[in-house]
Amino acid sequence: MNRSWKQLFLVSFLLAMMLPFAASGQTTTAINGTVSDQSGAVVPKASVTLHNEQTNQDIKTVSTSTGNFAFPGLRPGVYDVAATAKGFDTASEIAVYLHLDAVATVKLTLKPGTAAESVTVRADEVLLDTTHAARPLPRTNWSSRPSIPATR
Numbered sequence: 001m002n003r004s005w006k007q008l009f010l011v012s013f014l015l016a017m018m019l020p021f022a023a024s025g026q027t028t029t030a031i032n033g034t035v036s037d038q039s040g041a042v043v044p045k046a047s048v049t050l051h052n053e054q055t056n057q058d059i060k061t062v063s064t065s066t067g068n069f070a071f072p073g074l075r076p077g078v079y080d081v082a083a084t085a086k087g088f089d090t091a092s093e094i095a096v097y098l099h100l101d102a103v104a105t106v107k108l109t110l111k112p113g114t115a116a117e118s119v120t121v122r123a124d125e126v127l128l129d130t131t132h133a134a135r136p137l138p139r140t141n142w143s144s145r146p147s148i149p150a151t152r
Helices: 002-023
Strands: 030-037 047-052 057-062 068-071 077-084 091-098 103-110
Touching (some): 030 047, 030 077, 057 068, 077 103, 091 103
Parallel strands (some): 030 103
Antiparallel strands (some): 047 057, 077 091
């Protein structure tokens, strides 16, 4: 019986030592944040994009009604975070370094956007045909002409 207790203790000890290695596959690495405007008011339904600089992959989400967003379960690396919303310019945080089991918090502040105008110019269209244009009339001094009375 003494020998079985020793074996049980040894097996339990080895399992306890291996537990941290088994749990290392789970990660709490994440980027969380808030999208707000310049006045500090939260911006709900903002489109938030996370770009992994090493893999060149993007992950997209939308901010909640309280302006919060979360990207859980990330791998350590360098990320860019950008947010856009209707009526606002894009705000971004570049080169967010994320270490193993770390949670980075990003606060993005959107500024009011400018009106976007689009003008298309086509250079291949002829605006004035100079080969068939008529010559202008010579300049005439209209004040020296006799006036014609208007009759009805």
